[in-house]
Amino acid sequence: MTGSQESPSFRLAYVPGVTPAKWVRIWNERLPDIPLTLLQVTAAEAPGVLRAGEADAGFVRLPVDRTFFSAIPLYTETSVVVVPKDHLITAAEEVSLDDLADEVLFHPLDDVFDWAGPPGEPAFERPATTADAVELVAAGVGLLVVPQSLARLHHRRDLTYRPVVDAPQSSVALSWPEEATTDLVEDFIGIVRGRTVNSTRGRTAQPETQPGRKRPDAAARQKPAAGRTSGRDPRSRSVGAKSTKRGKPRRRS
Known part of the structure; x- marks a missing residue:
């Protein structure tokens, strides 16, 4: 990397x-x-x-x-059809491609959809850009299906849009x-x-160690300190001895 x-x-x-x-x-x-x-x-x-x-x-x-x-x-994104505000389609909350079958639909050269076959009636020409197609929709000569973000990007006061439920999505x-x-x-x-x-980076930071020293492993950390018997605390031995002494019977006088 x-x-x-x-x-x-x-x-x-x-x-x-x-x-x-x-x-x-x-x-x-x-x-x-x-x-x-x-x-x-x-x-x-x-x-x-x-x-x-x-x-x-x-x-x-x-x-x-x-x-x-x-x-x-x-x-x-949701796919939408861009239409003039006075178009009949605006009476519906959403439409299907069948509802657009008799409409002229623009298919600009920068279209982001991979249509198997563009819906609707073919336009007289393919606009160079989506922005050009929006201008033609405003002129009342056809409609345009785009991702919703592009409809918002090219928003005009005289245009609106409706979701197309079965259109391709981007x-x-x-x-x-x-x-x-x-x-x-x-x-x-x-x-x-x-x-x-x-x-932020998604990489696990390695713990810092002092130069020349190795990080002790689990076994090393559990090794008994010098002067102690392995696995046994000296204090436990004295307690045990004391307990044994108290356990001896006393001599009678």
């Missing part, structure tokens, strides 16, 4: 929809001398950024290549190259997992 001394800073990538502020705040409280740099990347860019060493770890969307990356799944994980598990990565893992400041 690489020592933290070789990393003067910690670089954290994150994909749209993830809000790393809470973890960054805890990092700054615990490690004020190690600056944390944030790098926002698209979901598609995240694996390449981590492979290239441009970030030490990142909040990514699963799946990732587990032969190269370590990953700690954090949560799975999960977020903390990920990093397994061969680059540095001390600082371990520190950040501890923060994300909610460890206390005394157990």
Whole structure:
């Protein structure tokens, strides 16, 4: 494992929809001398950024290549359909993909879902980004299914959303190259997992010993001190002798 001394800073990538502020705040409280740099990347860019060493770890969307990356799944998002506020769908608390079968649904090029087949009627073109697709939804020419965090990220006053109960879901994980598990990565893992400041790195500290001295093992600690008979306290011997003396019959005068 690489020592933290070789990393003067910690670089954290994150994909749209993830809000790393809470973890960054805890990092700054615990490690004020190690600056944390944030790098926002698209979901598609995240694996390449981590492979290239441009970030030490990142909040990514699963799946990732587990032969190269370590990953700690954090949560799975609710999928929602983004619609204009005056759309008929807003009358329901939740919808299914069948309810969207006759709707034009945008499938942007940065879509985070791995659709076997996109639902609904195909749009006239694929928007380049989710942000572009949201603009088209606001224009009233179609709808968009996204993880809830992206619906919130691109919130507009004239739009709302409803959960889609049977849509694919997107999960977020903390990920990093397994061969680059540095001390600082371990520190950040501890923060994300909610460890206390005394157990941030998840490594068991070895007890300190004085130079040139070995820690006595259990057998050595139980060895009798000099001047004592093995396994017996001298005081117990005197008590035993006294008891024997008191047990002798007295001579009659």
